Amino acid sequence: MRSLLSGKYVRDLTEDDLLSIITPHLPQADGVIVPSGDDSAVIPASDGRYTVSTDMLVEGHHFRRDWSSGADVGWRAATQNLADAVAMGAAPRSIVVSMGLPGDLPASWVESFAIGIAEACGHVGCGVDGGDLVGSELLTISVTVMGDLQRREPRLRSAAHPGQALIHCGELGRGYAGLELLTRGYTRELGVIPPTQTGLIDDFLRPKPPLVQALDACRENRIGAMMDVSDGLIRDARRMAKASNVWIDIESNYLAQHIEDLIPVARRLGLSDPWEWAMKAVLTGGEDHGFLATLDRPAERAWGPHTLALPEGFSRIGQTREAHTGGFVTVDGKPVDYAGGWDHFGE
Structure with a gap:
């Protein structure tokens, strides 16, 4: 692997290339039903099956504050994660949100962001149940969603059949x-x-x-x-x-x-x-x-x-x-x- 990567940088690779480098090194949870590589992982639990997925948004890469209000970004941050849960056939139950916040970010923007998150989650009855806030030079947002399969089998991207x-x-x-x-x-x-x-x-x-x-x-x-x-x-x-x-x-x-x-x-x-x-x-x-x-x-x-x-x-x-x-x-x-x-x- 080292020789294949020699002289290469992140800018030379696609997202799929990077995942193919990272995933072989990562351990899996005991009994994991669907590992990394689909829209969400599927983890067994004593009372059913749950999905978990996470996404990040970085200012300047995924959104611009001169285009988007805080509520817009909150809506987007929640929605893209809710879609990952549903793509597996799971009902979104809870999300946690972590943010890296620059010191000069207006507090009103943060409140607006929370309103946008709440609006998006309210449409599907999903809770917002924790997270983390840290200081950062760049505005970054990470959302993790947990979905309930309600005892159904997960819908997989690997389940397509000819015809x-x-x-x-x-x-x-x-x-x-x-x-x-x-x-x-x-x-x-x-x-x-x-x-x-x-x-x-x-x-x-x-x-x-x-x-x-x-x-x-x-x-x-x-x-x-x-x-x-x-x-x-x-x-x-x-x-x-x-x-x-x-x-x-x-x-x-x-x-x-x-x-x-x-x-x-x-x-x-x-x-x-x-x-x-x-x-x-x-x-x-x-x-x-x-x-x-x-x-x-x-x-x-x-x-x-x-x-x-x-x-x-x-x-x-x-x-x-x-x-x-x-x-x-x-x-x-x-x-x-x-x-x-x-x-x-x-x-």
Whole structure:
């Protein structure tokens, strides 16, 4: 390992590269059911199974205070963790929050942050039950979420099988479009741009994953594999494909509405090919925190006039075609040209 890493720095590696370096050295808890590598670990307990997952936010990397209020950041910090619990089929029960706070940070910002955390957790009945505060030169936030599987089996990204229907719940590309508008100097202030586009900015600053719908689908026991789409549809589909050793084919015609919704933004930004930009946003844009899943039945029985309806809120976006060692993702049967997606250590 030392020779492979010789001369390399964090800036030279992706998040997945770094995890592959770190995880082999780490011990596992006795009896752990799902170790590191999925959206949450799953730990056995005497009265059931619980999931645990953690995420960090660092000012300047994940948020900017000139764009986001404290409440926005609190909402985001909670929501991305709640989505990780739900992605495993677990009901979020409790979070703990740790913060590194610069001395010149206004106390009112900290209070606003707490309000945002409370708003996000209130939607799913999740408590905020502890944490830690330390002084820091840089504003940093760490949230850990505990989820209750309620005696269900966890939903794993490694559970996709050839021939299953590929489905998705939530938005695609809206967070990316909102970020592009912010980068160009637009704000949520009403009257500057149409309400539909200010809504995109709000969706970036405050992601709105369909937590209840995804959890209901798990309770109905209709989901095969599932994961949170936070780093872009293609990037996260590749993770599912790799974990499950399958070929995943995304069908672009089922993404048409997501694409059409973003074309006005591309035109506002003066882009030469609005459709191409919107397509790339839908396939590679992150921060929407929707849910990619397979249906626990063959695709030919998953839709059509004589089949059961999809779980509420989910729509068809493709199919798992066949087994493929190491995983493979295509769009309309063709290899994907887009790299894209969010990587914490990418440029």
